[in-house]
Amino acid sequence: MTERAEGTLARTEKGPVCPPPVLDEHLDAVARIVRSWPGVISTTHWNPFRPSEVDGIDFYVGEEELGHIHLDGSIHLATSPSLGKTMVDEGVARPFRYQQGWVEQQVQRVGADAAIALFQRNYGRLAPAA
Numbered sequence: 001m002t003e004r005a006e007g008t009l010a011r012t013e014k015g016p017v018c019p020p021p022v023l024d025e026h027l028d029a030v031a032r033i034v035r036s037w038p039g040v041i042s043t044t045h046w047n048p049f050r051p052s053e054v055d056g057i058d059f060y061v062g063e064e065e066l067g068h069i070h071l072d073g074s075i076h077l078a079t080s081p082s083l084g085k086t087m088v089d090e091g092v093a094r095p096f097r098y099q100q101g102w103v104e105q106q107v108q109r110v111g112a113d114a115a116i117a118l119f120q121r122n123y124g125r126l127a128p129a130a
Contacts (some may be wrong), residue, residue, distance in 0.1 A: 003080035003082060003125075005078040005079055005080065005081070005100065005101030005102045006099045006101055006102075007098070008065045009065065010063050014045070014046060014058065015044070015046035016044070016046075017043050017044075018043060018044040019043070019044065020044055020058075021044060021057065023057065023069065023071070026073070026107055026108065026112055027071075027073060027107055030069060030107060030112050030115045030116055030119070034059050034066070034119045034123075035057075039061045039127060040059055040060070040123070041059070041060045041061075041062075042057050042058065042059050043060070044056075044057065044058070045068040045069070045070070054071075055070055055071055056068050056071050057069050059119070061128070062128075064126050065078040066078065066119065066122055066126060067119060069107070073106055073107045073108045074105070074106055074107075075104065075106075075107060075118065076096055076102055076104050077093070077102065077118060077119065078101070078102055079101055079102065079103055079122050079125075080101055080125060081100055081101040083101075083121065083122065083125060084096075084100075084101045087103050087118065087121070088103060092105070092114070093105045093118060103118075
């Protein structure tokens with residue numbers, strides 16, 4: 001079993017599985033690339049505090065959560081605790097204060113390419129074997 005972040009949920013546990021919303025140009029550039037990777041599924045990310053409110057896009061590899069992009073441009077990655085620590089130690093992400101093993105970053109702060117690179121590193125541990 002893959003080492004995983006605390007608090008990850010299956011797609012069906014996060015709310016209705018719906019097509020993802022349209023994002024602004026910079027966020028959509030990240031979403032287009034991430035959802036093009038083999039095995040990645042994208043759905044609506046629901047606000048956990050207001051479950052009927054759309055708050056971005058979730059990305060899954062099978063039933064394992066890769067991460068999500070919020071409408072405000074923040075990304076949260078469901079890394080393993082060891083990968084999350086490495087990303088924080090390198091200064092490319094910040095620890096997510098609510099769950100161990102998760103990291104966060106702002107697309108507007110680091111740019112689309114750096115955000116894609118963060119998703120890519122996490123995808124590498126979840127991707128189906130080639």
